[in-house]
Amino acid sequence: MKAVIMAGGKGTRLRPLTSNLPKPMVPLLGRPCMEYIIDLLKKHGITEIAVTLQYLPKAIKNYFGDGSEFGVNIVYFDETTPLGTAGSVKNCEEFLDERFIVISGDALTDFNLQRAMDFHEISKASSTIVLHQVENPLEYGVVMTDENGRIVRFLEKPTWSEVFSDTVNTGIYILEPSVLTKFERNVEFDFSKDLFPMLLSEGSKMAGYIAEGYWSDIGSLEVYRQTQFDMLDGKVEIDIKAHQLTPGLFVEEDVKIEDLSSIQPPTFIGRGTYVEKGSQLGGYTILGRHNMVKEGAILCRSIFWDHNYLGLKSEFNGVTVCRRSFIEEGSQLFEGVIMGDDCRIGANSHIKPGVKIWPDKDVDANSTVHTSLIWGARAAKSLFGAHSIKGIPNIDITPDFATRLASAMATVFKTGGTVGLSACSHPFSQLIKLAMMTGLQASGVHTIDFGTTISAATRFGVRVNQADGGIHISTDEGKDGFATIEVLDHLGIPISKSVERKIENSYWQEDFVRETVNKLGNNRFNPTVAEDYIAALKREIIVDKVSSSRFTLVLDYNSMVLGTTAMSLLSSLGCKIIQIRSTDQGDFSELIETVKKNRADLGIRLDKDARNYTFVTDEGKVISNDLTIALHLLIHSRSSKTVPFQLGIPVSAPKEIEFLAQKLSTKVIRTKESPREMMEVAREQKFQPLFDGLYSMVKVIGFLAENGLVLSQTLRGLPSFHMARQAVFCDWKNKGKVMRMMMEETKGKQVELLDGIKVYDQDGWVLIMPDIELPHFRVITQGASKEIASLLAQNYVEKIQKYQMV
Incomplete structure (x- = not known):
C-alpha cells in the first residue's frame, strides 16, 4: 500500500510558530511533527509515500529529501494554487495506482493502521474514514455510522446542537484509486465538504473505522503545547529519540547540565544545550537544540525551540519560544506568551500573559508588553455566543x-x-x-x-x-x-x-x-x-380603533431607552399605561397582580431590548412562548398583506402549531433554535414577530381593538398542548459522549436530527439539546398530559446524568 501525507497547511492558528515554518515542520520534542507520521507509516510497512506541498515547500524538501535517510521513498507534489484536500490528492493520481492511505502531516497519532486496513478490506468499501472519539467534537467533522460500520451521515464542524456523536473524522482515509475518478483535476475539491457527501448521495459504500489510541490534531497553540506534555507523560506510543537519564528526563547527546538536581521531570533537553548551575527547570520544560540557559533562570511548563539564549535570572512560565531569540537578564514571560523567531527581549522586561510576538521584534529594556506586537494569533473560545x-x-x-x-x-x-x-x-x-x-x-x-x-x-x-x-x-x-x-x-x-x-x-x-x-x-x-420605527409599527394597525377602545396595559420593563420608546408608542395610541419595573425577571407575580388589580386588558414584560417578551392575559394568565406563536398565527391570518405571512418556528415548538398554521392558511417552517435561523424564514416581513416585543404588543392590541375581543377569550380558541422543560448539568468534556450514547439509546426509534436529538414515542416526544454557552443540556418534552410530559423529561434527565458517569 502507498500513502499520501498532506503537508500543505499554513497553520494560521499556530502563528507566530508557523510564520517561517510550515505546520508539519513544527517540532514535537525536537523532531518535526511529520517525522512521527513517517515513522508510523514505516512501522506498518508503508514506505512508498507521496507528500503534497503548498506553503513553504522547501522547508519540508530540505529536511526529508528523498526519504532514504528515514527508510522510505518520498515523491513530492507541489500545488501552485489551492486545490483543497481531495484536489491535492488528485494531483498525485499517477503515483496512486493501488489502494492507498491518506494521512495528515500535522497531527500526532499512534493508531494501529493495520487494523484499519484490515477493516477496509473486510468491509469492501470504496473508502474508509478512520474515526476517533474526542471530548470536544466542535472543531472536527462528526461522522455517524450504523451498527455495521457503514457511514450514514456527515456534519462538518457542527454546533453543540448538531453533535450527535463524539466520533470524529481524523483526516486519515483508506481509499481505492477509483474514488479519484469522481472529480476533475486542478479544481478545488475537499474530502469532507465535497467528495464524501457526493459518494454518500450516490450510494457508494463508505465505512468508518473507530480507532483506539492517541490522536491529536495540532490546530491550536494550546493543543500544540499539550501534545508534547502528553508525549512526556507516555500517553502516546512514539519513539523519543533521546537517552532517559532518570525517569522522565530525556536528554539528547552533547548536552551539558551543571546541576542535575535542579531539573524536575518530565523534561526534554535537545542536543548541544547548556544548562548552567543555579538555574531551575520545572516539570514539562522542553528545550530544543543548542539553547543556553544562564544561571538563575527559572523555567516551568515552557517550550523552547533551537538556538535561544535565556538570560541570568530570567523567568518563563507556560511560554513557547521559537528559534534564535535573545532574552536578557531579569526578564519575565508569563502564561500563554508566544514568541516567533529572531526576537530580542531587553533586560528586566515583562511580557504579560497571552501576548504574541511576531518574528524579528525588539523589546527595549525595562519594558512591559501588554498587547501583541504587530500580529497576534490567539487560540481561545469563540467570540460569539448563541446570537451575540x-x-x-x-x-x-x-x-x-x-x-x-x-x-x-x-x-x-x-x-x-x-x-x-x-x-x-x-x-x-x-x-x-x-x-x-x-x-x-x-x-x-x-x-x-x-x-x-x-x-x-x-x-x-x-x-x-x-x-x-x-x-x-x-x-x-x-x-x-x-x-x-x-x-x-x-x-x-x-x-x-x-x-x-x-x-x-x-x-x-x-x-x-x-x-x-x-x-x-x-x-x-x-x-x-x-x-x-414607531411610525412604521403604527401603520400595522388601525390606530383609531385602538384609541377609541381605551385600552389599558401594564408595562413591565428593565431598560430606560426601552421604557421611553414603549411609552412614546403606547401614548400615541391613546392607551392607558401602568408602569412597573420588576427586579426578579423570573417572577411574574407583581405583573399578574397589577393586571388583575387594575382590570387591565393586557400585561407585557419586555427584556432590555424587547428581544424577549411575555404576555399576561386580562385574567392574569402568563402566556407561554409556544402559545404566543399560535397567537401570532391567528392574528396574521386575518391581516391582508401583499407578502404572505410565514414564520420560522423552533424544533421545540409543539406539533399542534403546524396543524393550526394549515387551518389558518399561514405557513410555518421548522428551524433550529437559533434566532438567526428563525428570523431567516421571516426575512421578507418588515418586522420579526417572535423577536420584537413592541411589534408583537402593537399587533395584539390592534387585533383585540379591531375585533372587539379580550385576550383570554381569544386564547380559548387556540389549541392546548402539554410541555415540560428541564435543564441538567453536564461538564463540557462529557457532552460529546452523552450525545453519542443518546444516539445509541435511540436506535430503532423515530428520531429527528434537525437540532439536537428529537425522539418520538407513543407518549409524545423529547428533545435533547446541548446548550451552546453553558455546561448543561436542555430537555424539552411534549406529552398527552402535563404529567406525562414531566415524567418523560425526568426520564431523559436521569439518562443524561447516568451517561456522564460511564
Missing part, C-alpha cells in the same frame, strides 16, 4: 477590544460598505459604539449613527437605509450587568455562523485592513430611526 458577543464591561469588552473587533468586521462588510450602529442609553454602550465606529471608519467602512434606541429599531433602520449590516450595543443596568454586541446582516437579522467564523479568524489573527487617509469611511447621523 457578551462580556463584562471594561474587562471582557473594552474600547480597545471593540475597535479591533470592528476592524475584523470590516473584512466582512468590505471597504466602501455601510454599517448602521446604535446603543442603549448606558454610558458604556455609547462608548463602545464610538470605538466601533472608529474601527470601521479606519478600515474604509462608512457608518450611520442611529443614536440611542433598541435593537429592533436598529434592525428596522438597517433595512430602511439599505445598509450592508448593523451593530447594536446594550449594557445591563446595575454594577454586575453584561455588555452585549449584536451584529446584523443587510436584512437586519443576526449574521450567519460562517460570517461569525470569518470575523473571529480575522480578529484572532489581527488581519485587519487599514485604509489610506483618502479612503477612510465617513459617518452620518440619523437620529430619527426610533421615530420612523
Whole structure:
C-alpha cells in the first residue's frame, strides 16, 4: 500500500510558530511533527509515500529529501494554487495506482493502521474514514455510522446542537484509486465538504473505522503545547529519540547540565544545550537544540525551540519560544506568551500573559508588553455566543477590544460598505459604539449613527437605509450587568455562523485592513430611526380603533431607552399605561397582580431590548412562548398583506402549531433554535414577530381593538398542548459522549436530527439539546398530559446524568 501525507497547511492558528515554518515542520520534542507520521507509516510497512506541498515547500524538501535517510521513498507534489484536500490528492493520481492511505502531516497519532486496513478490506468499501472519539467534537467533522460500520451521515464542524456523536473524522482515509475518478483535476475539491457527501448521495459504500489510541490534531497553540506534555507523560506510543537519564528526563547527546538536581521531570533537553548551575527547570520544560540557559533562570511548563539564549535570572512560565531569540537578564514571560523567531527581549522586561510576538521584534529594556506586537494569533473560545458577543464591561469588552473587533468586521462588510450602529442609553454602550465606529471608519467602512434606541429599531433602520449590516450595543443596568454586541446582516437579522467564523479568524489573527487617509469611511447621523420605527409599527394597525377602545396595559420593563420608546408608542395610541419595573425577571407575580388589580386588558414584560417578551392575559394568565406563536398565527391570518405571512418556528415548538398554521392558511417552517435561523424564514416581513416585543404588543392590541375581543377569550380558541422543560448539568468534556450514547439509546426509534436529538414515542416526544454557552443540556418534552410530559423529561434527565458517569 502507498500513502499520501498532506503537508500543505499554513497553520494560521499556530502563528507566530508557523510564520517561517510550515505546520508539519513544527517540532514535537525536537523532531518535526511529520517525522512521527513517517515513522508510523514505516512501522506498518508503508514506505512508498507521496507528500503534497503548498506553503513553504522547501522547508519540508530540505529536511526529508528523498526519504532514504528515514527508510522510505518520498515523491513530492507541489500545488501552485489551492486545490483543497481531495484536489491535492488528485494531483498525485499517477503515483496512486493501488489502494492507498491518506494521512495528515500535522497531527500526532499512534493508531494501529493495520487494523484499519484490515477493516477496509473486510468491509469492501470504496473508502474508509478512520474515526476517533474526542471530548470536544466542535472543531472536527462528526461522522455517524450504523451498527455495521457503514457511514450514514456527515456534519462538518457542527454546533453543540448538531453533535450527535463524539466520533470524529481524523483526516486519515483508506481509499481505492477509483474514488479519484469522481472529480476533475486542478479544481478545488475537499474530502469532507465535497467528495464524501457526493459518494454518500450516490450510494457508494463508505465505512468508518473507530480507532483506539492517541490522536491529536495540532490546530491550536494550546493543543500544540499539550501534545508534547502528553508525549512526556507516555500517553502516546512514539519513539523519543533521546537517552532517559532518570525517569522522565530525556536528554539528547552533547548536552551539558551543571546541576542535575535542579531539573524536575518530565523534561526534554535537545542536543548541544547548556544548562548552567543555579538555574531551575520545572516539570514539562522542553528545550530544543543548542539553547543556553544562564544561571538563575527559572523555567516551568515552557517550550523552547533551537538556538535561544535565556538570560541570568530570567523567568518563563507556560511560554513557547521559537528559534534564535535573545532574552536578557531579569526578564519575565508569563502564561500563554508566544514568541516567533529572531526576537530580542531587553533586560528586566515583562511580557504579560497571552501576548504574541511576531518574528524579528525588539523589546527595549525595562519594558512591559501588554498587547501583541504587530500580529497576534490567539487560540481561545469563540467570540460569539448563541446570537451575540457578551462580556463584562471594561474587562471582557473594552474600547480597545471593540475597535479591533470592528476592524475584523470590516473584512466582512468590505471597504466602501455601510454599517448602521446604535446603543442603549448606558454610558458604556455609547462608548463602545464610538470605538466601533472608529474601527470601521479606519478600515474604509462608512457608518450611520442611529443614536440611542433598541435593537429592533436598529434592525428596522438597517433595512430602511439599505445598509450592508448593523451593530447594536446594550449594557445591563446595575454594577454586575453584561455588555452585549449584536451584529446584523443587510436584512437586519443576526449574521450567519460562517460570517461569525470569518470575523473571529480575522480578529484572532489581527488581519485587519487599514485604509489610506483618502479612503477612510465617513459617518452620518440619523437620529430619527426610533421615530420612523414607531411610525412604521403604527401603520400595522388601525390606530383609531385602538384609541377609541381605551385600552389599558401594564408595562413591565428593565431598560430606560426601552421604557421611553414603549411609552412614546403606547401614548400615541391613546392607551392607558401602568408602569412597573420588576427586579426578579423570573417572577411574574407583581405583573399578574397589577393586571388583575387594575382590570387591565393586557400585561407585557419586555427584556432590555424587547428581544424577549411575555404576555399576561386580562385574567392574569402568563402566556407561554409556544402559545404566543399560535397567537401570532391567528392574528396574521386575518391581516391582508401583499407578502404572505410565514414564520420560522423552533424544533421545540409543539406539533399542534403546524396543524393550526394549515387551518389558518399561514405557513410555518421548522428551524433550529437559533434566532438567526428563525428570523431567516421571516426575512421578507418588515418586522420579526417572535423577536420584537413592541411589534408583537402593537399587533395584539390592534387585533383585540379591531375585533372587539379580550385576550383570554381569544386564547380559548387556540389549541392546548402539554410541555415540560428541564435543564441538567453536564461538564463540557462529557457532552460529546452523552450525545453519542443518546444516539445509541435511540436506535430503532423515530428520531429527528434537525437540532439536537428529537425522539418520538407513543407518549409524545423529547428533545435533547446541548446548550451552546453553558455546561448543561436542555430537555424539552411534549406529552398527552402535563404529567406525562414531566415524567418523560425526568426520564431523559436521569439518562443524561447516568451517561456522564460511564
